[in-house]
Amino acid sequence: xxINTTSxxxxxxxxxxxxxxxxxxxxxxxxxxxxQRVIGCDINQEVVDNLNAGRSHIQEESELATDVPRLIRAxxxxxxxxxxxxxxxxxxxxxIVPVAIDAExxxxxxxxxxxxxxxxxxxxxxxxxxxxTTLPVGTTSRHLRQLLEQTSQLQAGxxxxxxxxxxxxxxxxxxxxxxxxxxVVGGIDAASTERAITFYRSVLDAEIIAxxxxxxxxxxxxxxxxYRDVNIALANEYACYxxxxxxxxxxxxxxxxxxxxxxxxxxxxxxxxxxxxxYPYFLFSNPLDHAQPGLAxxxxxxxxxxxxxxxxxxxxxxxxxxRLEEVVGPLYQQSVLLLGVAYxxxxxxxxxxxxxxxxxxxxxxxxIVYADDVFFNEDELKELGxxxxxxxxxxxxxxxxxxxxxxxxxxxxxxxxxxxxxxxxGRHALRRAEIEAAGxxxxxxxxxxTLAVKNDNAQRLAKKTxx
Ligand SMILES: NC(=O)c1ccc[n+]([C@@H]2O[C@H](COP(=O)([O-])OP(=O)(O)OC[C@H]3O[C@@H](n4cnc5c(N)ncnc54)[C@H](O)[C@@H]3O)[C@@H](O)[C@H]2O)c1
Numbered sequence: 001x002x003i004n005t006t007s008x009x010x011x012x013x014x015x016x017x018x019x020x021x022x023x024x025x026x027x028x029x030x031x032x033x034x035x036q037r038v039i040g041c042d043i044n045q046e047v048v049d050n051l052n053a054g055r056s057h058i059q060e061e062s063e064l065a066t067d068v069p070r071l072i073r074a075x076x077x078x079x080x081x082x083x084x085x086x087x088x089x090x091x092x093x094x095x096i097v098p099v100a101i102d103a104e105x106x107x108x109x110x111x112x113x114x115x116x117x118x119x120x121x122x123x124x125x126x127x128x129x130x131x132x133t134t135l136p137v138g139t140t141s142r143h144l145r146q147l148l149e150q151t152s153q154l155q156a157g158x159x160x161x162x163x164x165x166x167x168x169x170x171x172x173x174x175x176x177x178x179x180x181x182x183x184v185v186g187g188i189d190a191a192s193t194e195r196a197i198t199f200y201r202s203v204l205d206a207e208i209i210a211x212x213x214x215x216x217x218x219x220x221x222x223x224x225x226x227y228r229d230v231n232i233a234l235a236n237e238y239a240c241y242x243x244x245x246x247x248x249x250x251x252x253x254x255x256x257x258x259x260x261x262x263x264x265x266x267x268x269x270x271x272x273x274x275x276x277x278x279y280p281y282f283l284f285s286n287p288l289d290h291a292q293p294g295l296a297x298x299x300x301x302x303x304x305x306x307x308x309x310x311x312x313x314x315x316x317x318x319x320x321x322x323r324l325e326e327v328v329g330p331l332y333q334q335s336v337l338l339l340g341v342a343y344x345x346x347x348x349x350x351x352x353x354x355x356x357x358x359x360x361x362x363x364x365x366x367x368i369v370y371a372d373d374v375f376f377n378e379d380e381l382k383e384l385g386x387x388x389x390x391x392x393x394x395x396x397x398x399x400x401x402x403x404x405x406x407x408x409x410x411x412x413x414x415x416x417x418x419x420x421x422x423x424x425x426g427r428h429a430l431r432r433a434e435i436e437a438a439g440x441x442x443x444x445x446x447x448x449x450t451l452a453v454k455n456d457n458a459q460r461l462a463k464k465t466x467x
Pocket of ligand 1: 018019020021022023024041042043044047083096097098099111112114115132133134135167168169170171274
């Protein structure tokens with residue numbers, strides 16, 4: 001390997017960060033804050049122009065508004081659409097462009113492939129390339145390595161270093177998470193691991209955990225995200241059990257979790273977002289496994305729990321609608337309002353939101369579905385495939401489902417919904433007393449009240465019939 005180790009450790013580095021999105025931009029700023037020279041690369045010209053003018057396009061991390069202009073002015077940070085130009089100058093390349101799944105749950109690596117080809121085009125001997133995007137196991141050591149080697153005509157492990165280190169932060173708390181969560185690092189060989197650790201020591205304050213390989217480091221991220229999906233599925237099954245036995249699952253889970261080994265998450269109407277409902281598919285639909293004769297069949301019989309968890313969590317939309325029907329009867333031509341289409345509270349993002357499954361389950365019954373979200377206007381809702389509730393239509397609504405717990409909904413004014421019979425609190429975030437005071441039934445997933453509500457309705461109906 002042709003590289004001067006001393007200069008790598010002691011001199012300021014030039015780092016190319018490829019992908020300047022919600023995670024890439026904070027990473028670039030984190031490195032620049034540590035005195036390194038960072039060149040950010042993005043295919044979006046507007047993003048690059050804004051950054052070079054000192055404007056951050058990422059609102060989720062408030063510190064960026066002051067740090068971006070300061071670091072640009074001081075010459076520690078600049079942005080470009082030419083990944084090749086940045087990589088030519090860089091000793092370290094960090095890649096953080098998205099890998100997602102399509103509607104059929106097939107892993108789509110188009111963005112990271114394009115980024116890798118651009119990096120390979122300009123890769124210099126001795127450079128350290130680190131992937132941070134969440135990836136199916138084996139992607140760095142096989143697929144991406146091959147792309148880099150083909151385009152650069154260099155050999156990983158001989159001419160350049162190659163490592164993987166999953167980004168474990170959450171959008172909205174990136175700088176905090178970078179300080180708090182240990183950095184997991186694995187290289188394709190010992191020298192790559194060591195070099196990546198040296199790099200991260202120069203730009204992070206967190207503990208660093210060395211893994212045996214890039215594959216093992218990739219596995220870590222899939223384990224931690226899939227754990228949460230499986231955990232929520234268990235919580236959802238407990239919720240269904242609680243409904244069946246007229247128990248309150250929220251009280252029961254809270255009490256169970258006072259035992260330090262119990263960490264049950266919160267049940268609800270479904271799981272959305274870029275990560276939790278997506279990364280389980282990286283485990284059981286890994287394209288690299290499917291390309292290997294024999295392995296695909298074996299892989300198919302494994303990981304049954306994550307597969308079931310996905311089904312349980314996606315099935316909660318149907319369960320939710322069935323609970324509504326227990327109170328209001330058939331939903332044919334009934335108007336239902338979805339409160340919140342974002343995938344979680346207080347974010348303006350809809351990736352894999354449960355709102356889409358709830359809407360599908362309602363439309364399957366020929367219900368009329370309206371949506372509201374404080375983060376999206378009428379046109380944006382339309383663009384996303386929802387119909388905003390027209391002004392004055394409140395009194396047509398039979399049922400309301402709280403899909404996401406934006407803080408703005410915690411004290412939602414239900415009084416104009418004069419014919420609404422039931423509010424289903426899908427995130428256990430509303431105040432039951434306020435809803436009941438407005439004359440509506442309150443339901444939440446796992447509150448065990450369904451049968452009680454049914455009996456209550458039957459009694460009221462019987463009284464009406466007798467009188
Ligand atoms: N968003 C999160 O909360 C989160 C949390 C942990 C880890 N991650 C990881 O970070 C990855 C990126 O997520 P994000 O939220 O930053 O995505 P994002 O959509 O906010 O940003 C991605 C950026 O990459 C750019 N890009 C796409 N293709 C490119 C290419 N070929 N070359 C250069 N730039 C390119 C896009 O223009 C965009 O600006 C995810 O796939 C995931 O693995 C995300």
